[in-house]
Amino acid sequence: MSRDELAAWLRLLLTPGVGPEHARKLLSAFGLPEAVFEQSVSALSVVVPSRLAQSLQTPPEDLEAQVDRVMAWLAASTDRHVLTLADPRFPPDLLQIADPPLLLYVQGQPEALRHPRRLAIVGSRNPTPQGETNARQFAFALGQADVCVVSGMALGVDGAAHTGALDAGAPTVAVVGTGLDRVYPKRHLALAHRIAAQGAIVSEFPLGTPPLPAHFPMRNRIIAGLSQGTLVVEAAVQSGSLITARLAAEQGREVFAIPGSIHAPQSRGCHALIRQGAKLVESAQDILEDLHMAEAPTAPETPTPRPDSLLDAMGYDPVSFDALQARTGLDTATLQARLLDLELDGEVSRMPGGLLQRIGQS
Numbered sequence: 001m002s003r004d005e006l007a008a009w010l011r012l013l014l015t016p017g018v019g020p021e022h023a024r025k026l027l028s029a030f031g032l033p034e035a036v037f038e039q040s041v042s043a044l045s046v047v048v049p050s051r052l053a054q055s056l057q058t059p060p061e062d063l064e065a066q067v068d069r070v071m072a073w074l075a076a077s078t079d080r081h082v083l084t085l086a087d088p089r090f091p092p093d094l095l096q097i098a099d100p101p102l103l104l105y106v107q108g109q110p111e112a113l114r115h116p117r118r119l120a121i122v123g124s125r126n127p128t129p130q131g132e133t134n135a136r137q138f139a140f141a142l143g144q145a146d147v148c149v150v151s152g153m154a155l156g157v158d159g160a161a162h163t164g165a166l167d168a169g170a171p172t173v174a175v176v177g178t179g180l181d182r183v184y185p186k187r188h189l190a191l192a193h194r195i196a197a198q199g200a201i202v203s204e205f206p207l208g209t210p211p212l213p214a215h216f217p218m219r220n221r222i223i224a225g226l227s228q229g230t231l232v233v234e235a236a237v238q239s240g241s242l243i244t245a246r247l248a249a250e251q252g253r254e255v256f257a258i259p260g261s262i263h264a265p266q267s268r269g270c271h272a273l274i275r276q277g278a279k280l281v282e283s284a285q286d287i288l289e290d291l292h293m294a295e296a297p298t299a300p301e302t303p304t305p306r307p308d309s310l311l312d313a314m315g316y317d318p319v320s321f322d323a324l325q326a327r328t329g330l331d332t333a334t335l336q337a338r339l340l341d342l343e344l345d346g347e348v349s350r351m352p353g354g355l356l357q358r359i360g361q362s
């Protein structure tokens with residue numbers, strides 16, 4: 001993309017008051033941004049309010065600085081790209097959604113956005129140990145079946161899904177809510193490098209954009225729009241993951257959900273989705289068959305991460321001592337002592353058959 005072309009697209013996006021909706025109307029009426037800025041105020045006023053038509057006559061004050069910043073970012077690495085609606089590499093599935101982004105910043109491989117098999121995996125930022133394991137193992141199995149996993153690079157389920165896909169040697173796409181010159185959350189810096197090397201990181205937000213709360217629901221429409229289906233692993237009833245699932249359904253894409261314990265708050269969003277018509281899945285093969293994708297090989301067991309607390313390791317369903325020991329990695333004496341402390345605090349009770357039951361809400 002030439003500097004003049006980039007400047008025209010950025011001018012359209014940065015002109016105060018225009019916004020994506022008016023910008024799409026202008027592009028539909030006049031063609032490329034360069035043509036928009038060749039129009040008279042009267043011609044523009046037929047498409048947008050007259051005040052915006054007047055604004056379009058004057059370039060934004062910081063336009064040249066923004067163009068310089070993007071050009072420098074592009075020049076710093078060959079794996080950096082800017083895709084506009086007019087670019088043949090722009091993902092065609094995004095053109096089908098109600099409000100496609102006008103411009104995408106991409107770090108990595110743009111072809112990952114057009115991979116023939118794409119599935120979004122989303123869920124809680126604070127999943128249970130089993131939820132995090134499910135996300136990683138589903139992504140691993142799907143990756144082995146040549147599916148590109150799309151997620152948001154957030155903590156919890158998102159990060160586990162990206163990791164599972166990468167470990168399977170598959171591409172994965174992270175759609176983020178910041179400018180691509182920063183990584184959020186910072187602890188995912190190493191993961192971001194892996195994703196860019198094996199797939200792509202994508203954002204519609206200008207360079208320098210911080211992680212503002214309003215941006216994450218906006219990026220969810222891109223996660224859903226890039227994918228042929230969306231899998232929700234764990235989610236509370238009020239969560240961004242359910243926004244992604246709703247957007248996927250509105251876009252005519254399939255929605256899948258993994259059921260969980262009736263006692264776990266992180267499972268209630270999935271159960272609500274299933275009641276509303278999402279497809280209950282128990283394996284990656286369920287998704288592959290429903291989307292008519294290639295069969296997935298059996299995924300090997302991957303190690304379960306050690307939970308931060310004993311109550312987290314127990315979850316909300318009855319669990320045996322042996323299973324709890326495997327989850328925590330604690331020796332027998334230490335685990336027995338910690339269980340006794342929890343019994344005395346009224347957090348855990350013992351059940352017939354040697355099972356343990358969490359009874360508190362920590």
